[in-house]
Amino acid sequence: MAVETHIQLTIKTDNPFEARAKMEYLKELSKLSNESLSKLAELAKNAKAITQLNNSFGFIKSFLR
Incomplete structure (x- = not known):
């Protein structure tokens, strides 16, 4: 049985x-x-890690093709 939870976030x-x-x-x-999600x-x-992700995103995305 799935549990659905609603949350409120503030995006500035x-x-x-x-x-x-x-x-x-x-x-x-x-x-x-x-x-x-935890990863x-x-x-x-x-x-x-964020810098590496941004710099290597094209390479990472190439695995999806």
Whole structure:
């Protein structure tokens, strides 16, 4: 049985289009398993990991093709 929980987040931005995009990204992330979310959360806490992700995203994405 699935449990659905509603949460409220505050997204701060000067650009309303950016806020909308972030909401959509978060909706997609909510579909991930707890294992995947915990790994992403661990990466999100590390500035070096974020830099590596941004610098290597094209390479990472090439595995999806």
